[in-house]
Amino acid sequence: MKIMHVTDWASGGVATYLETVCNAQSKKHEIYLLASENNSEKRIIKRKDFISLGSYSRTPKGILSALKITRKKLQEIQPDILFIHSSFAGVFARFATIGLKNKPKIIYCAHGWSFLMEGSLLKRKIYQWIELGLSYLTDTIITISENEHQEAIKIGISKKKLIKIYNGISEKQEKLDPYYIDSDTFKCKKHEFNILFVGRYDYQKGFDWLIDFIERNTANNICWHSAGKSIVGEQILIPDNIVNHGWVPYESIPQLLLRCDAIIMPSRWEGFGLTAIEAMKYSKPIIASKNGALPELIIDGKNGWLFDMKNDFELKRILNQLEQNKLQEAGKSGYAIFKSNYCELQMIDKIDKLLSEIRNQSNK
Numbered sequence: 001m002k003i004m005h006v007t008d009w010a011s012g013g014v015a016t017y018l019e020t021v022c023n024a025q026s027k028k029h030e031i032y033l034l035a036s037e038n039n040s041e042k043r044i045i046k047r048k049d050f051i052s053l054g055s056y057s058r059t060p061k062g063i064l065s066a067l068k069i070t071r072k073k074l075q076e077i078q079p080d081i082l083f084i085h086s087s088f089a090g091v092f093a094r095f096a097t098i099g100l101k102n103k104p105k106i107i108y109c110a111h112g113w114s115f116l117m118e119g120s121l122l123k124r125k126i127y128q129w130i131e132l133g134l135s136y137l138t139d140t141i142i143t144i145s146e147n148e149h150q151e152a153i154k155i156g157i158s159k160k161k162l163i164k165i166y167n168g169i170s171e172k173q174e175k176l177d178p179y180y181i182d183s184d185t186f187k188c189k190k191h192e193f194n195i196l197f198v199g200r201y202d203y204q205k206g207f208d209w210l211i212d213f214i215e216r217n218t219a220n221n222i223c224w225h226s227a228g229k230s231i232v233g234e235q236i237l238i239p240d241n242i243v244n245h246g247w248v249p250y251e252s253i254p255q256l257l258l259r260c261d262a263i264i265m266p267s268r269w270e271g272f273g274l275t276a277i278e279a280m281k282y283s284k285p286i287i288a289s290k291n292g293a294l295p296e297l298i299i300d301g302k303n304g305w306l307f308d309m310k311n312d313f314e315l316k317r318i319l320n321q322l323e324q325n326k327l328q329e330a331g332k333s334g335y336a337i338f339k340s341n342y343c344e345l346q347m348i349d350k351i352d353k354l355l356s357e358i359r360n361q362s363n364k
Contacts, residue, residue: 001359004032004079004104006070006093007086008056009039011231012200013274014085014111016250017167019043021083024348029355032077034070039231043250058232063092071096074104081358083107087114091130094137105358108134109142112271113151116292117204128155135161140354144272145293163354167272168347169281171339174254191223193322195287196260198253199275201230206266206289208236209309213266215239217312219319227256257282261327266309270294276304280338285330287318303334 003025010018010033022031031049036056044050051073053066070093074082082104084093090108097103115127135141135157142165143149149164201207207226214224227245230236238244248256257263263279263286270292277297279286286304288294298304307314 001081001355002030002032002077002079003081003083003355004034004073004077005083005085006034006089007084008036008053008058008066008088008092009086009231010035010044011039011041013167013272015041015044016169016274017109017111018085019047020169020344021348021351022047022049024344025351028352032073032079034073036066041250058088063088067092067096071100074100078102079104080362081105081107081355083109085109086111087127087131090134094134097137105139105362106137107140107142107354107358108138109144110148110271111144112269112292113148115155116151116269116271118268132156139358142351142354145296147293147296148271163350165347165350165354166342167274167277168342168344169274169277170344171281173282174258176258177255180252180255180259192221192324193262193327194223194225194260195262195264196225196227196256197264197266198227198248198256199265200232201226201228201236202232204268204270206268206309209268210264210266211236211239211242213312213315214241217316217319221322222319225256225260227253253278254282257284260284261324262287262304262322265289265294267291267294268309273297277338277342280334280342283328283331283335285327285334287315297337299333299337303330303337305330 005018007014022033025031032051033047033049034051034053035044036053037045038056053069056062056066074096084090087110090110115124132155140163141161142163143152144167149162152162153159197207197210199205224242226242227248229247263284265275265286265288267289268291273294276286286298288298288304288306289309290306295306298306300306305318307318
């Protein structure tokens with residue numbers, strides 16, 4: 001089959017998802033990947049199947065331009081499947097199919113519902129109406145967590161169109177590289193624990209909240225680390241009491257994970273939380289907020305700990321009770337959970353079955 005993937009900004013978890021799925025599908029199918037060069041990672045832009053959406057921006061003008069380019073490529077390629085990723089692409093790519101003679105089957109994955117973001121009630125209602133309306137132009141909608149699945153049903157999206165497929169990543173592990181450029185910054189001899197935030201510095205991920213928490217609550221036994229950058233929000237000034245590794249290429253993230261004792265995820269909302277399963281893969285426990293899908297991935301007290309962002313005491317209590325043996329036990333439990341639920345082959349197998357069902361329906 002011809003499969004055309006479309007997103008707007010391929011970075012972070014979406015980039016990892018696309019790379020994993022496209023690599024697997026390219027062994028069986030003809031793959032095309034449309035994304036913007038703005039804010040997309042080099043590993044996506046350098047792909048042989050990459051097609052640029054031009055100088056895209058999340059503005060009415062940028063979305064209209066992306067719609068035109070997507071429609072043109074749909075007419076040229078005539079794919080069997082249009083696989084759309086993220087909310088903004090979900091708008092322009094689905095509108096691009098209206099009126100096509102050879103309309104492809106449409107699969108859509110929001111990678112985190114826009115109507116679950118923090119914001120005004122009116123704004124969230126508008127996003128709900130958009131997603132519900134566009135669902136009628138969609139054949140199948142993939143939800144990436146039970147939380148996402150149930151929220152879709154609540155706003156009226158048909159259960160028949162929904163399929164839950166958890167994210168998955170490769171089981172292959174890197175080894176600790178003693179010559180890694182940032183190795184010295186993890187020695188932190190004055191501190192007992194290294195805790196790492198890795199991801200976008202955008203409002204959703206709560207890095208600004210973590211900075212404020214650290215300023216409010218001194219912990220002399222912890223060395224805080226961060227790796228990332230702002231994508232859709234304003235640049236953040238990182239204080240001196242956090243070791244800033246900057247934006248780290250995806251292939252280098254394991255070297256940070258291998259050197260830390262735990263990962264922290266203070267997300268305000270989260271459709272899944274790919275960083276959590278990356279941590280589990282390397283037997284690292286996760287300290288996470290109770291928001292979004294994170295409580296599905298982190299079993300409090302088993303492979304990590306959960307806290308309420310509205311109550312500093314909960315995170316303080318977790319940090320005060322840290323012990324190396326507890327961290328190691330939680331890491332082992334996390335690895336077992338990863339192996340059972342979040343490996344790449346499990347996700348790819350479910351997507352392959354979905355594609356087979358769509359092909360069989362088309363042949364009838």
